[in-house]
Every structure is written in C-alpha cells, then in structure tokens.
Amino acid sequence: MRHRRVLWVFVTSAPITGDPSLVVRTVALDDAPASLLSRVPAEGPLAWLRRGDGLVGWGEAAVVHTAGATRFTDADKWWSELVGRAEVTDGVNEPGSGLVCFGSFAFGDEPGSSVLVVPRVVIGRRGDRAWLTTIELAGAPSVDSAAVDAEVTQIVPPANVLFADGARNSDEWLAVVSDAIGRIEAGALEKVVLARDLIATTDVPIDVRWPLRKLSRDYPMCWTFHVDGLFGATPEMLVRRERGLVTSRVLAGTIRRTGADERDLALAATLARSSKDLEEHEYAVRSVADALDPHCSSMNVPEAPFVLHLPNVMHLATDVAGVVHDSATVSSLKLAEALHPSAAVGGTPTPAALALIDEIEGMERGRYAGPVGWMDATGDGEWGLALRSAEIVGDGATVRLFAGCGIVADSDAEAELAESQAKLVPVRDSLAGA
Numbered sequence: 001m002r003h004r005r006v007l008w009v010f011v012t013s014a015p016i017t018g019d020p021s022l023v024v025r026t027v028a029l030d031d032a033p034a035s036l037l038s039r040v041p042a043e044g045p046l047a048w049l050r051r052g053d054g055l056v057g058w059g060e061a062a063v064v065h066t067a068g069a070t071r072f073t074d075a076d077k078w079w080s081e082l083v084g085r086a087e088v089t090d091g092v093n094e095p096g097s098g099l100v101c102f103g104s105f106a107f108g109d110e111p112g113s114s115v116l117v118v119p120r121v122v123i124g125r126r127g128d129r130a131w132l133t134t135i136e137l138a139g140a141p142s143v144d145s146a147a148v149d150a151e152v153t154q155i156v157p158p159a160n161v162l163f164a165d166g167a168r169n170s171d172e173w174l175a176v177v178s179d180a181i182g183r184i185e186a187g188a189l190e191k192v193v194l195a196r197d198l199i200a201t202t203d204v205p206i207d208v209r210w211p212l213r214k215l216s217r218d219y220p221m222c223w224t225f226h227v228d229g230l231f232g233a234t235p236e237m238l239v240r241r242e243r244g245l246v247t248s249r250v251l252a253g254t255i256r257r258t259g260a261d262e263r264d265l266a267l268a269a270t271l272a273r274s275s276k277d278l279e280e281h282e283y284a285v286r287s288v289a290d291a292l293d294p295h296c297s298s299m300n301v302p303e304a305p306f307v308l309h310l311p312n313v314m315h316l317a318t319d320v321a322g323v324v325h326d327s328a329t330v331s332s333l334k335l336a337e338a339l340h341p342s343a344a345v346g347g348t349p350t351p352a353a354l355a356l357i358d359e360i361e362g363m364e365r366g367r368y369a370g371p372v373g374w375m376d377a378t379g380d381g382e383w384g385l386a387l388r389s390a391e392i393v394g395d396g397a398t399v400r401l402f403a404g405c406g407i408v409a410d411s412d413a414e415a416e417l418a419e420s421q422a423k424l425v426p427v428r429d430s431l432a433g434a
C-alpha cells in the first residue's frame with residue numbers, strides 16, 4: 001500500500017537565512033563555448049543538454065528539499081516566492097536566461113526526496129546565442145566569472161568499474177514480470193511498468209562530467225541531465241512549456257537495435273505494426289493527453305506514433321502539443337505534476353499499477369522515472385522523465401543504474417529482460433574508462 005505521508009523539509013544552503021532575496025544578472029556571451037560541459041567545475045555540476053544547447057550550472061545560491069505527496073506543490077510555492085523577491089537584470093530574454101532552478105523529483109510519494117537547486121552560476125546556449133547568469137544573495141559580493149572559469153579541472157575517468165545485481169537478479173526479475181503478466185491476464189490491470197537496478201562500483205568517486213560528456217556525445221537526440229547525483233540521457237520529454245505552448249514526447253513500445261541498418265529498418269516496421277507495442281503506447285499517450293487537457297485551449301494528438309531511433313533501442317513515439325491557457329497560475333512544474341506518473345513509467349489504470357509496483361517490484365525507485373529538468377522565473381521550463389539514468393550514492397564511488405519496461409498481457413518476460421538490458425547500455429557505457 002502506498003502511504004500518503006506528507007513530509008515537507010525546507011533546507012537552504014548556508015548563506016541563506018530568513019527570506020533570502022537574490023540578485024540575478026544575465027549577460028550575453030560573445031564567444032559561445034564549444035561545449036557547455038567544458039566550462040563546468042567538478043564540484044556539484046548541474047546539467048540539461050541536448051545537441052549542444054541547454055544549461056549548465058554550479059554552486060548553490062539556494063536549495064529546497066521536499067518529500068511526500070506535496071513535493072511538487074511545496075517546491076513550486078518555494079520557487080514562486082523566491083522569484084517574487086528576486087531582482088533580475090536579464091539582457092538576453094531567452095527561455096532559461098535570468099533566474100533558473102534545476103530540479104529532480106521522486107517517482108513516488110514515498111520513499112524519496114526531491115530537490116530544486118538554484119545555482120550560483122549558469123551558462124546557457126540556444127542556437128547561436130549564449131549567456132552567463134550569476135545569482136547572488138542581495139548584499140553579497142558579486143561572482144567573479146573569471147575565477148569561476150579557473151576552477152575547472154580536468155575530467156577524471158572512472159577506474160575499475162564493476163557491475164553487480166541490484167535488488168533483484170535476472171531470474172528474480174523474470175519471475176516478477178511473469179507475475180505481472182499473470183495479474184494483467186487475470187484482469188487486475190492493463191499495463192504496469194516494472195524496473196530493475198544494477199550496481200556499479202568504481203575505485204574513485206565518480207566525476208559525473210565524464211558520463212555526462214559521453215552521454216551527450218553518444219545520445220544527442222536525448223536530454224542529458226545531472227541534478228544532485230542523478231544523471232542520465234533521457235529520450236522522454238514529460239513536458240516542455242515555452243511562451244504559452246506545451247509539448248510532450250510520449251514513448252512506450254520498444255525494440256532493440258541490432259546495429260545492422262537494414263535489419264533495424266525492418267525491425268522499426270515491425271515495431272510500428274506490433275499490436276502489443278501499439279497498445280502499450282496508446283495507454284501512455286492517453287494518460288498524457290488526458291492530464292494536459294484541462295490546461296489547454298487546443299491540443300494536437302497525432303493519430304499514429306512515429307519510430308524514434310536511438311543508438312541502442314527504437315521506441316514508438318508521439319509528440320503531443322497544445323496551447324496552454326493557464327500559464328499565469330500553473331507553472332511547468334505543476335504541469336509535470338499533473339502528468340506524473342504517466343503510463344510510460346507507471347501503468348494503466350494508474351492506482352492499480354502503482355499498487356502493483358509497490359507490491360512486487362522490490363526496489364526503491366527514488367528519483368528514477370520521476371520528473372527532472374529546469375524552470376525559469378516565468379514558470380516556463382523543461383521536465384523530462386529520469387530514464388536511462390543512474391544515481392550516485394554513498395561515498396560517490398557507487399552508482400545505481402535503472403531500467404524499466406512496460407508490461408502488457410502479450411509481454412514475454414525474457415524479451416522484457418533483454419529490453420531492460422538494452423536500456424541500461426547508455427549509462428553502462430558512459431561509465432567505461434578512457
């Protein structure tokens with residue numbers, strides 16, 4: 001049973017007490033850095049990158065940790081109050097310039113902690129425009145950006161990476177999936193997404209810039225992220241809100257790639273016709289369209305999915321788009337809350353799927369499969385689902401990798417295990433040394 005415990009924790013970084021006011025300044029950069037990651041120091045980097053565009057940040061001007069059923073609402077309230085007190089000078093006016101926070105939210109109401117972080121320094125790029133934002137407490141000395149540059153150290157590769165089973169070994173996970181198929185056949189629910197984890201250990205604490213650099217290079221069509229120890233490259237955009245328009249990339253239905261182009265094209269055609277995958281996909285699209293509907297004055301939901309080709313797998317994908325009518329009162333984070341958990345990470349019907357996950361998955365998801373992304377002072381932002389992801393735990397030399405699969409009545413447990421292995425490949429490969 002999923003407990004509805006509500007725990008609200010407010011934690012600020014050391015310099016902030018009472019009701020902090022932030023002084024924010026964004027200036028255009030004439031020379032856009034070739035790679036945003038090359039500008040990030042090793043300590044506490046924040047990242048949201050796709051095809052060279054995006055945001056990187058470091059330092060901590062303010063942070064809030066929330067938990068429980070009100071984790072989104074509490075974080076959103078904290079953010080809007082912080083925005084209300086901030087003095088912002090923004091000479092760029094792009095989405096992501098000015099005051100921004102990065103965030104990562106727990107999958108479930110419990111257990112798990114969620115976080116919004118406001119960095120001290122942000123570098124952003126969008127096409128041929130780049131900018132630098134500094135965020136300071138009112139009255140504090142301003143950030144010296146030259147000094148910040150000087151802190152960037154060489155990226156350290158992971159050493160002697162070893163992988164071990166997580167909460168379940170393969171046989172145990174196969175049994176869990178078979179159990180779920182049986183419950184679906186018995187009519188208890190239509191779809192459930194079940195996940196597993198893998199544990200990696202290394203000789204030295206992970207320099208997260210290493211896997212981030214590899215992920216953003218090898219998976220340019222995904223959103224590469226890092227927030228407070230959770231990193232990955234997700235292909236799934238839960239919600240992007242920008243200047244009154246909302247979009248969501250829904251994925252569900254997967255086939256592994258072989259690496260041989262002709263064979264993969266044939267597999268893509270098979271995927272596009274597979275009734276099992278189309279059914280799984282339809283549940284996910286419906287859940288997103290239904291949740292967005294109250295916020296939109298018009299919406300476009302394509303009738304048929306396209307096939308998204310990634311280096312390791314192919315997915316059925318649908319881009320849902322809409323015009324929002326409540327931007328003034330509902331932020332992108334609140335939209336993410338309304339959409340979460342979609343059937344791409346929970347199941348259908350949602351309550352039955354969440355109850356089954358709690359009962360049989362046997363693993364703490366933490367922030368895996370929860371919303372991860374960023375938001376600006378207008379409430380615009382991008383929130384992906386933290387898939388193809390991993391969490392750095394303990395002393396920094398242990399990493400939990402995650403992968404999940406949508407299970408429907410026609411699923412085959414062995415095929416789902418193979419699919420989960422393929423979904424672990426991006427992060428697994430990103431941890432390989434030089």
Ligand SMILES: C=C(O[C@H]1C=CC=C(C(=O)O)[C@@H]1O)C(=O)O
Nearest residue numbers: 251252253254344403404405406
């Ligand atoms: C839950 C995951 O993938 C979801 C997203 C895309 C396709 C999925 C699938 O085909 O099963 C999953 O629903 C994951 O990668 O951990």
